[in-house]
Amino acid sequence: ELKVEQNPLFLSMQEGKNYTIYCNYSTTSDRLYWYRQDPGKSLESLFVLLSNGAVKQEGRLMASLDTKARLSTLHITAAVHDLSATYFCAVALNNDMRFGAGTRLTVKP
Amino acid sequence: NAGVTQTPKFRVLKTGQSMTLLCAQDMNHEYMYWYRQDPGMGLRLIHYSVGEGTTAKGEVPDGYNVSRLKKQNFLLGLESAAPSQTSVYFCASSRPPGAGADTQYFGPGTRLTVL
Numbered sequence: 001e002l003k004v005e006q007n008p009l010f011l012s013m014q015e016g017k018n019y020t021i022y023c024n025y026s027t028t029s030d031r032l033y034w035y036r037q038d039p040g041k042s043l044e045s046l047f048v049l050l051s052n053g054a055v056k057q058e059g060r061l062m063a064s065l066d067t068k069a070r071l072s073t074l075h076i077t078a079a080v081h082d083l084s085a086t087y088f089c090a091v092a093l094n095n096d097m098r099f100g101a102g103t104r105l106t107v108k109p
Numbered sequence: 110n111a112g113v114t115q116t117p118k119f120r121v122l123k124t125g126q127s128m129t130l131l132c133a134q135d136m137n138h139e140y141m142y143w144y145r146q147d148p149g150m151g152l153r154l155i156h157y158s159v160g161e162g163t164t165a166k167g168e169v170p171d172g173y174n175v176s177r178l179k180k181q182n183f184l185l186g187l188e189s190a191a192p193s194q195t196s197v198y199f200c201a202s203s204r205p206p207g208a209g210a211d212t213q214y215f216g217p218g219t220r221l222t223v224l
Binding site: 044090 | 140142144149150151152153154157159165167168199201206211212213214215216217218
């Protein structure tokens, strides 16, 4: 069964600091996604990672994928308050999608 | 383009009542999905469809039915609502996987309360 674990579940950061969110999954997957959700809102796509060693960057966020370790990371560089949100990773196997429980990130001044 | 829309945005049901949630997308996407989101549990896939006239079960399909009679619409039905179905329901659509751009586009959500 495909399982996805994220950690940490809660993260409080100071502005300007760096941190990494981890996403582990249990079985071989076709592809991995990262999403952002603001409170009371819908989900917004951040990255799609398709192959081993894939790295994508957008602004202060960088995502990577290690399919051998079944691990994806979302690295935050020099955090700013606007990055406060819940971040989800999701893993696809065929057409089945499994989401992690999410990491609630709070960036404090 | 409106993207993905959901109707209704809020609904309160009594146990045993039935209802249908409507999802519509104007991006000509083949794939559509229904999820539920409960506090602290992320999203869980209920049913999905890879094309008009086809549907398949996801992780938590019990108590729900779906139909995809038109490519742009995906309906989620609750035949006999239960309090355990109190949740926020999200619809999503995407291109087929393998295109390299199969990210899912989500609707605004429907908040359902079953009393």
